[in-house]
Amino acid sequence: MEKKQVPVKRNFFNVFFEEVSKSSLTIIILAIFTGLVLGGILAAATTVEVHQAFGRSFLEGISESLSFIWKTYSSLFIGSFGNPAKMVAALFSGDSKAMQSAFKPFLESLVVTTPYLFTGVAVALGFQAGVFNIGAEGQLFMGSIMAAWAGWTFKGLPPIVHVPLALGVGILAGALWGFIPGWLKAKTGAHEVINTIMMNYIAFNLSEYLIVGPFQDPNESFKTRIIEQSAHLYRFFADSPLRLHIGLIMAIAVALLVWYVLYKTTWGYEFRSVGLNPHASKYAGINSPLITTLAMTFSGAIAGLAGAVEMLGINFRAVQSLTTGYGFDAIAIALLAKNHPLVVIITAMLFGFMRQGSRVMQINTGIPIDIISILQGFIIFFIAAPAIIRTIYRLKEPKQTDFKPQLSGPGEKI
Amino acid sequence: MATSTQTVPKKSLQTDSPKTRQRIMGIIFLAIGIFIWFVFSQTTSSDAQTLFVMAPGGSSVISPDLKFNSLSVLNILALLCVSSGLYQFLKGFGKYTNLVLALVGILLTISFLAWGASDGSINVGGMLRIMIMRSIPIVLGALSGILCERAGIVNIAIEGMMITGALVGAIFASLFGLWNGALAAIIAGGLISIVHAVLSIKYKVDQIISGTIINIFTIGLTSFIVTKILQERDWQYLNQSGFFMPISIPVLSKIPYLGPILFNHNPYVYSMYILVIVLTIALFRTQWGLRLRSVGEHPKAADTLGINVFRIRYTAVILGGMLAGFAGSYFSLGSAGYFNQAMTAGRGFIGLAAMIFGKWTPVGSLGAGLLFGFSESLATNLSFLRFSIPSELLLMVPYILTMIVLAGVVGRSRGPAASGTPYEKESL
Numbered sequence: 001m002e003k004k005q006v007p008v009k010r011n012f013f014n015v016f017f018e019e020v021s022k023s024s025l026t027i028i029i030l031a032i033f034t035g036l037v038l039g040g041i042l043a044a045a046t047t048v049e050v051h052q053a054f055g056r057s058f059l060e061g062i063s064e065s066l067s068f069i070w071k072t073y074s075s076l077f078i079g080s081f082g083n084p085a086k087m088v089a090a091l092f093s094g095d096s097k098a099m100q101s102a103f104k105p106f107l108e109s110l111v112v113t114t115p116y117l118f119t120g121v122a123v124a125l126g127f128q129a130g131v132f133n134i135g136a137e138g139q140l141f142m143g144s145i146m147a148a149w150a151g152w153t154f155k156g157l158p159p160i161v162h163v164p165l166a167l168g169v170g171i172l173a174g175a176l177w178g179f180i181p182g183w184l185k186a187k188t189g190a191h192e193v194i195n196t197i198m199m200n201y202i203a204f205n206l207s208e209y210l211i212v213g214p215f216q217d218p219n220e221s222f223k224t225r226i227i228e229q230s231a232h233l234y235r236f237f238a239d240s241p242l243r244l245h246i247g248l249i250m251a252i253a254v255a256l257l258v259w260y261v262l263y264k265t266t267w268g269y270e271f272r273s274v275g276l277n278p279h280a281s282k283y284a285g286i287n288s289p290l291i292t293t294l295a296m297t298f299s300g301a302i303a304g305l306a307g308a309v310e311m312l313g314i315n316f317r318a319v320q321s322l323t324t325g326y327g328f329d330a331i332a333i334a335l336l337a338k339n340h341p342l343v344v345i346i347t348a349m350l351f352g353f354m355r356q357g358s359r360v361m362q363i364n365t366g367i368p369i370d371i372i373s374i375l376q377g378f379i380i381f382f383i384a385a386p387a388i389i390r391t392i393y394r395l396k397e398p399k400q401t402d403f404k405p406q407l408s409g410p411g412e413k414i
Numbered sequence: 415m416a417t418s419t420q421t422v423p424k425k426s427l428q429t430d431s432p433k434t435r436q437r438i439m440g441i442i443f444l445a446i447g448i449f450i451w452f453v454f455s456q457t458t459s460s461d462a463q464t465l466f467v468m469a470p471g472g473s474s475v476i477s478p479d480l481k482f483n484s485l486s487v488l489n490i491l492a493l494l495c496v497s498s499g500l501y502q503f504l505k506g507f508g509k510y511t512n513l514v515l516a517l518v519g520i521l522l523t524i525s526f527l528a529w530g531a532s533d534g535s536i537n538v539g540g541m542l543r544i545m546i547m548r549s550i551p552i553v554l555g556a557l558s559g560i561l562c563e564r565a566g567i568v569n570i571a572i573e574g575m576m577i578t579g580a581l582v583g584a585i586f587a588s589l590f591g592l593w594n595g596a597l598a599a600i601i602a603g604g605l606i607s608i609v610h611a612v613l614s615i616k617y618k619v620d621q622i623i624s625g626t627i628i629n630i631f632t633i634g635l636t637s638f639i640v641t642k643i644l645q646e647r648d649w650q651y652l653n654q655s656g657f658f659m660p661i662s663i664p665v666l667s668k669i670p671y672l673g674p675i676l677f678n679h680n681p682y683v684y685s686m687y688i689l690v691i692v693l694t695i696a697l698f699r700t701q702w703g704l705r706l707r708s709v710g711e712h713p714k715a716a717d718t719l720g721i722n723v724f725r726i727r728y729t730a731v732i733l734g735g736m737l738a739g740f741a742g743s744y745f746s747l748g749s750a751g752y753f754n755q756a757m758t759a760g761r762g763f764i765g766l767a768a769m770i771f772g773k774w775t776p777v778g779s780l781g782a783g784l785l786f787g788f789s790e791s792l793a794t795n796l797s798f799l800r801f802s803i804p805s806e807l808l809l810m811v812p813y814i815l816t817m818i819v820l821a822g823v824v825g826r827s828r829g830p831a832a833s834g835t836p837y838e839k840e841s842l
Contacts (some may be wrong), residue, residue, distance in 0.1 A: 189818040198813040384623055
């Protein structure tokens with residue numbers, strides 16, 4: 001917040017409070033906070049122990065709910081970051097085993113963040129150019145399975161060749177998956193929301209078919225072969241159970257690259273221009289259909305890279321599985337970050353840490369990890385309609401002069 | 415950015431001159447005919463016989479089977495397609511082109527079945543009956559989408575409303591009986607749609623985003639409830655709703671061939687028929703429908719006539735939500751008898767595609783829904799084939815079909831003009 005040249009009778013605190021209450025960062029923080037509160041209430045309301053405590057007395061019920069909510073969120077925190085006391089003690093002791101176990105939650109959270117970061121950037125890139133890429137999930141699947149194929153098919157290559165090759169195959173697969181709906185939108189105007197969702201289902205069924213069919217491991221059913229060792233991504237702590245791999249660095253690099261291109265090059269300017277107003281861009285000489293197609297293709301490519309990185313860094317083989325939900329989460333991540341690639345790094349970490357923490361939370365408190373989806377739903381609900389937050393917390397509307405654009409997906413309304 | 419499902423005016427397959435389109439269609443018909451000849455006829459021996467069993471199981475009506483010589487029928491079908499292709503290319507069917515396209519598609523399907531089942535039999539009657547059942551959620555979802563979009567609000571959240579309807583229906587039916595369960599599902603769909611309505615009408619949030627929010631939230635919430643509550647041993651009785659039994663309509667179900675296929679179903683099918691008729695009348699023959707459509711085409715003009723744009727939009731969205739909840743209850747109360755998370759499988763979105771395919775009309779959506787239903791029915795009914803196509807590949811067909819449809823192969827679809835744009839009431 002800026003310090004203004006203030007007239008008499010307004011001191012630092014008044015100005016600070018006024019700026020804070022108008023700031024959109026405040027809205028975001030309050031949205032997250034309110035979401036957490038509502039989520040906590042829902043979690044408590046569906047727990048047997050809380051009901052029993054209420055049965056005994058109202059006060060006991062309240063204290064039981066509060067302690068349950070505390071247990072829930074603290075295990076969420078410890079699951080995602082780790083126990084601070086433990087971490088400090090391990091650092092002082094210098095024992096590598098102790099350090100590994102103390103920092104494991106934090107590093108695991110970073111591992112989980114990596115695909116979120118990729119897909120968040122992919123979706124944000126799409127939004128900036130005016131396309132809703134709901135197909136990040138399908139593009140991720142295709143990137144993942146094709147990277148696996150490249151991983152086990154080519155034998156005897158040095159890692160320095162094999163890894164980029166496999167990643168490249170994944171990127172191409174994702175790019176193709178993004179190209180098709182993008183081209184269809186550019187050429188025929190078909191709405192990309194439905195087409196990308198259809199491509200998702202096609203990707204699921206196609207991967208299923210490949211996993212139980214041509215790609216199946218001859219020795220184990222319903223799984224593919226394991227990829228060659230030479231295709232594994234470099235792990236930072238290779239001899240330990242810590243799984244942090246170079247994919248995280250790649251994801252951050254991609255975010256930086258997308259930011260640079262979008263905001264510092266003419267290409268990026270054209271992307272954003274088409275996103276804000278395709279008709280005006282056309283009159284300015286920008287080839288809108290081409291940009292739309294390119295945006296979907298690049299978005300798909302990044303999502304495909306996400307899948308490839310996951311495969312080469314973590315999974316090493318493809319198995320039959322249900323959807324992972326990365327696609328919808330990526331939309332939330334991009335929206336929260338207002339489609340800015342660098343802010344996506346932060347929001348992706350938020351989601352990644354929450355998801356990792358929720359696994360521990362599920363073990364400790366029995367709350368299913370689906371509560372994360374509910375939390376995310378609440379949070380974006382409040383972000384999308386800031387007026388609701390303002391009403392709840394009695395914040396002032398920003399004046400027209402310092403109007404900041406409200407949250408909208410791919411740019412302003414025409 | 416245009417957020418509606420309306421096509422953005424860009425160069426497309428359809429802005430080419432009508433003559434070009436006619437020629438392309440003619441070539442497509444020709445190609446289909448030649449395909450039937452080369453791929454089907456040439457691989458069928460001349461004495462193979464195909465048996466189409468026309469009576470679906472469980473019916474006492476006599477629908478005689480159709481037994482015929484595979485090769486001759488295939489050749490006849492190929493000839494029909496080729497000749498229609500030639501006619502289309504040279505003269506053109508004009509405004510009946512789409513109808514002929516549909517007919518050619520049907521001929522292609524019949525030839526595929528005849529070929530696949532040569533020297534064997536398939537239960538076509540049963541397949542058609544399943545087609546009707548599978549099309550229910552798609553058609554009902556499309557009807558819901560029509561209500562909302564005709565009033566100008568894009569509703570991507572049909573999928574989320576359906577899954578909520580399925581869960582709520584299952585729980586309430588387990589407690590209070592099937593009919594009450596359906597009623598609860600309808601109410602639940604309406605309640606969820608209020609959120610969508612408030613977000614997109616009052617707060618003017620981008621309608622795709624508010625729909626996506628609802629999808630994220632409802633899928634998470636239903637999943638949460640299932641894992642946390644319904645899978646606990648003590649609470650499993652809440653997920654044992656059972657399902658509606660088929661009811662035979664007295665006279666109509668005795669019609670040979672059509673009767674058992676169309677009129678021997680559970681109440682959901684009959685409500686689908688009724689709703690299509692009711693909505694067609696309501697939207698296109700009543701004052702209320704006219705007002706609703708005007709709000710979707712040109713809200714400002716409607717407003718100056720004194721029509722309350724906001725109230726109509728709220729009403730439309732809530733009614734649409736109730737329909738979507740009802741559609742969702744089909745999965746648990748009309749089909750499976752319980753709830754699980756993977757039930758809807760994107761049918762809410764396919765319903766939107768059916769709506770576009772059907773040009774935002776109830777009857778058109780019924781046709782489109784039947785088409786999608788047939789492709790699903792085909793995918794699950796492959797034992798008749800002499801060789802196996804993996805079921806996963808066939809499951810992809812409805813989705814690929816949706817994309818082909820949306821690409822405008824069947825002609826450009828133009829939706830309500832003001833769909834997707836929040837209405838700003840300016841002071842007069």
